[in-house]
Amino acid sequence: MPQIPQMPRxxxxxxxxxxQAGMIGALGLSAASVAGLRQQSxxxxxxxxxxxxxxxxxxxxxxxxxxxxxxxxxxxxxxxxEFSPIATNTPGIEICEHMxxxxxxxxxxxxxxSLTHTRNGHDDATYLMLTGKSLLPPTFRANKPQTxxxxxxxxxxxxxxxxRNNMPSSAVLPEKLYHSNSGIYPGQxxxxxxxxxxxxxxxxxxxxxxxxxxSGAFPKYLFNLHKGQPADRDTxxxxxxxxxxxxxxxxxRFQNRRQLLDIVDHQRLSLEQHASGGAYDRIRESAISLxxxxxxxxxxxxxxxxxxxxxxxxxxxxxxxxxxxxxxxEAGVNMVQVNMGNLGSWDLHGNNFPLLKNFLFPPTDRAxxxxxxxxxxxxxxxxxxxxxxxxxxxxxxxxxxxxxxxKLPGRDHWGALQSVWFAGGGVQGxxxxxxxxxxxxxxxxxxxxxxxxxxxxxxxxxxxxxAVWHDVTGRPYHVYDAQPIEKLMG
Numbered sequence: 001m002p003q004i005p006q007m008p009r010x011x012x013x014x015x016x017x018x019x020q021a022g023m024i025g026a027l028g029l030s031a032a033s034v035a036g037l038r039q040q041s042x043x044x045x046x047x048x049x050x051x052x053x054x055x056x057x058x059x060x061x062x063x064x065x066x067x068x069x070x071x072x073x074x075x076x077x078x079x080x081x082e083f084s085p086i087a088t089n090t091p092g093i094e095i096c097e098h099m100x101x102x103x104x105x106x107x108x109x110x111x112x113x114s115l116t117h118t119r120n121g122h123d124d125a126t127y128l129m130l131t132g133k134s135l136l137p138p139t140f141r142a143n144k145p146q147t148x149x150x151x152x153x154x155x156x157x158x159x160x161x162x163x164r165n166n167m168p169s170s171a172v173l174p175e176k177l178y179h180s181n182s183g184i185y186p187g188q189x190x191x192x193x194x195x196x197x198x199x200x201x202x203x204x205x206x207x208x209x210x211x212x213x214x215s216g217a218f219p220k221y222l223f224n225l226h227k228g229q230p231a232d233r234d235t236x237x238x239x240x241x242x243x244x245x246x247x248x249x250x251x252x253r254f255q256n257r258r259q260l261l262d263i264v265d266h267q268r269l270s271l272e273q274h275a276s277g278g279a280y281d282r283i284r285e286s287a288i289s290l291x292x293x294x295x296x297x298x299x300x301x302x303x304x305x306x307x308x309x310x311x312x313x314x315x316x317x318x319x320x321x322x323x324x325x326x327x328x329x330e331a332g333v334n335m336v337q338v339n340m341g342n343l344g345s346w347d348l349h350g351n352n353f354p355l356l357k358n359f360l361f362p363p364t365d366r367a368x369x370x371x372x373x374x375x376x377x378x379x380x381x382x383x384x385x386x387x388x389x390x391x392x393x394x395x396x397x398x399x400x401x402x403x404x405x406x407k408l409p410g411r412d413h414w415g416a417l418q419s420v421w422f423a424g425g426g427v428q429g430x431x432x433x434x435x436x437x438x439x440x441x442x443x444x445x446x447x448x449x450x451x452x453x454x455x456x457x458x459x460x461x462x463x464x465x466x467a468v469w470h471d472v473t474g475r476p477y478h479v480y481d482a483q484p485i486e487k488l489m490g
Contacts, residue, residue: 050383051164051332051334051383052334052383052385052425052460052462053329053333053334053335053380053383053384053385053425054157054334054335054336054384054385054386054387054425054457054460054461055322055325055326055335055336055337055338055371055384055385055386055387056153056154056335056336056337056338056387056457057322057340057368057387057388057389058129058130058337058338058340058390058391059340059341059345059364059388059390060126060177060339060340060341060342060343060344060345060346060390060391061122061341061344061345061346061347061348061390061391062122062125062346062347062390062391062393062394062413062414062418063346063360063390063393063394063418064081064348064352064356064393064394065113065393065394065417065418065419065440066079066081066394066396066411066440067081067083067352067353067356067394067411068095068096068099068419069095069096069111069113069419069421070111070113070417070419070436070440071083071084071085071094071095071096072439072440073085074438075396075438075439075440076439078397079396079397079398079439079440081352081353081398082353083096083098083356083357084097085097086100086103087103088102088103088104088106089104089105089106089107090106090107090430093106093111093432096361098356098357098361098365099361099364099365100365101365101366101369102365102368102369105369105372105373106429106430107429107430108372108376108381108423108424108429109372109386109422109423109427109429110421110422110423110427110428110430110431110432110433110488111420111422111431111432111433112419112420112421112422112432112433112434112448112485112488113419113433113434113435113436113443114417114433114434114435114436114444114445114447114448115389115417115418115419115420115434115443115447115448115449115450115453116415116416116417116418116442116447116448116449117129117134117392117415117449117450118134118416119392119415120392120413120414120415121142121413122179122185122344122347122391122413123142123143123179123185124142125391125392125413125415126177126185126186126187126188126391127140127149127150127186127187128187128391129187129389129390129391129392129453130152130153130154130185130187130188130337131150131151131152131153131187131450131454132153132450132451132453132454132455132457132481133450133454134449134451137149137150141186142183142186143179143183143184143185143186144183144186145184145185145186145188145189145191146186146191147191147192147195147472148191148192149186149187149191149192150187150191150192151189151190151191151192151193151197151469152187152188152189152191152199153335153337153454153457153458154171154199154335154336154337155170155189155190155191155193155197155198155199156193156458156469156479157169157170157334157461157463158170158197158199158334158335159190159193159197159469160461160463160467160469161334161335161461161462161463164332164334165331165332166332167299167332167333168199168200168333169333169334169335170199170200170333170334170335170336170337171199171200171201171202171328171333171335171336172188172199172200172201172336172337172338172339173202173204173321173324173325173336173337173338173339174202174203174204174205174317174320174321174324174338174339175201175203175204175205175339175342176188176201176339177339178342178343179343179344192471192472193471193472199335199337202300204238204239204320204321204324205237205238205317205342206237206239213226213227213231214231214343215341215342215343215345216231216341216342216345216359216360216363217317217318217319217341217359217360217364217367218238218316218317219316220315220316220363221316221318221359221360221362221363222359223355223359225343225344225345225347225348225355226350226351226405226406227351227407228351228354228355228406228408230359238303238317238320298327299327299328299330299331300327302320302323302324302327303320305323309323310323312370312373313366313367313370313371314362314363314366314367314370316363316367318340318363318364319363319366319367319370321338321339321340321367322367322368322370322371323370323371325371326374326375326380329380329384330378330380334461335457335461340364341360345360346390348394348410348411349399349402349406349410349411349412350400350401350402350405350406350407350408350409350410351406351407351408351410352398352408352409352410352411353408368386368388371386372386372424375424376424381423381424381425382424382425382426383424383425384424384425385422385423385424385425385426385457385461386422386424386425387420387421387422387423387453387457388421388422389418389421389453390418392413392415393414393415393416393417393418393419394410394411394412394413395411395412395413395414396411396414396439396440396441397411398410398411399411399412414441416441416442417436417440417441417442417443420448420453422488425460425489426460426489426490427488427489427490428488428489428490429490431488433446433448433486433487433488434446434447434448446486449482451482452482452483452484452485453485454481454482455480455481455482455483455484455485456484456485456488458479458480458484459484459489463479465480467479
C-alpha cells in the first residue's frame with residue numbers, strides 16, 4: 001500500500017469558538033448567513049471571481065476498472081472479459097466499446113487509473129471514498145452512521161464554501177445510500193462536523209429499499225440484479241421533491257415533504273400579510289422568502305424540462321439526477337453529490353456483462369455526456385469539476401461465486417485499484433495519470449489515495465490549503481490530509 005502524501009504543516013492551527021448554528025426559518029439560515037446574503041446584494045455592482053463548483057458522481061456498488069476505463073485486452077483470458085476497447089477522441093486513450101458518447105468527448109476529461117485503498121467491504125470502502133480517508137477509525141460501525149464519524153467530503157465542502165444565495169452550499173441526490181435492506185451507509189453525513197452542516201438530502205425517489213434485487217436507472221433500465229433481466233416495477237417513481245431540511249433539524253412531524261411545502265407556503269403568505277407591521281423577525285422573513293422563491297423550485301422540477309433536453313440526458317433516473325445537479329450548480333450550490341444507482345447497482349458479482357451492456361452503460365454514457373455538453377456550452381465546465389468514482393474497483397479475475405443466485409459470472413470487490421474519471425474545473429482533458437499492472441490489479445505508477453482524491457475536490461472548490469474545520473466541541477482538523485493529484489489540472 002503506498003504511503004499517503006502528507007500536506008506540509010506550515011500553518012499553526014488555533015482553537016476558535018464554534019459558530020452558533022441556530023437554524024432560521026425553513027432554510028436553516030443563521031443570522032450571519034442572511035446578513036451575508038444582504039451584504040452580497042449590497043455589493044451587487046462589483047464583479048467577484050466566478051464561483052467554483054463540484055459534481056461528484058458516485059457509482060454505488062463499485063464499477064470494474066477492467067470493463068470501463070482500464071481495459072486489458074492483452075491480459076489473461078479469464079481476466080479481460082467480454083468487452084473490447086475502442087479508440088477515443090484522444091490518440092492513445094481507449095475505453096470500453098459500450099461508452100461511445102464519452103469516447104467522443106475525451107478531450108474534455110481525464111483518467112486516474114491508480115487510485116488505491118485497502119478495504120474490500122461496501123460499508124468500509126464507501127466510508128473511505130465519501131470521507132476522503134484511507135483508514136477506518138476504531139469507532140467505525142457498519143450500517144450505523146454516528147455523530148463521531150468523520151464528516152463526508154460534501155459536508156466539509158458545504159461548511160467551508162460560502163453560501164452564494166438562497167441555495168444550500170451542498171446537496172446529495174436522489175437518495176441516501178443503503179446497503180440492500182440491511183441498513184444505511186456511514187460516511188455520507190456531517191458526523192463530527194455537527195448536524196448544522198449536513199448536506200441537503202434531496203430524496204427524489206419513492207423506491208422501497210427492501211426490494212434489494214432491483215436496481216438501475218428506472219423506469220427503462222430497471223433490472224433484477226440476481227436474474228440479470230429487466231424488472232417490471234412500474235410503481236417506482238422519481239418525484240419532484242419539496243425543499244427539505246437538513247437531517248435532524250425538525251422532528252418526525254415534518255418528515256413528509258408535501259406537508260413541509262404546504263407549511264412553507266402558509267408561512268410565506270403570513271409573512272407577506274404581516275411584513276409591514278413588523279410582526280415577524282426580518283431574518284426569518286428573508287429565509288422563508290428565499291425558500292419559497294419560484295426560481296429555487298424550478299431547479300428541482302426536472303421532469304417538466306423540455307422533451308429534447310430529457311431525451312439528451314436520457315428520460316430515466318440517471319438522466320434526471322444529472323440534469324438536476326447541473327441546475328443546482330447553476331443556481332448556486334457549491335457541491336452536489338449524485339448517487340448513480342441504488343442498493344449497489346454496480347455491485348455485479350454475477351451477470352456482469354449483460355447488465356453493464358444493457359442496463360448500466362447506456363444511461364450512464366448518455367447522461368454524463370449530456371452533462372458535459374451542457375456545462376461546456378454554458379461556460380460552467382471551466383469552473384465546475386465533475387468527478388466519477390465508486391467505492392472500489394473489481395477483481396481482475398472473473399468468477400462465478402454463486403451460480404445458485406446468479407445465472408452468469410461477474411467480478412468481486414477490489415479496493416486495491418480503481419479508475420477515477422475527472423472533467424472540468426481546470427482539468428487538462430485527454431490525459432491519463434497513473435497506470436496499473438498487466439492484470440489490472442495494482443498501481444504501477446502515481447498511486448493515489450482517498451486523501452489525494454478529496455484534496456483535489458477541495459482544491460477545485462477554491463478551499464485554501466491551510467483551511468481547518470471544527471467539530472462540535474471546537475477541536476480543529478485540517479481540511480487537507482494530502483496534496484491534490486499532481487498533473488491533473490492544466
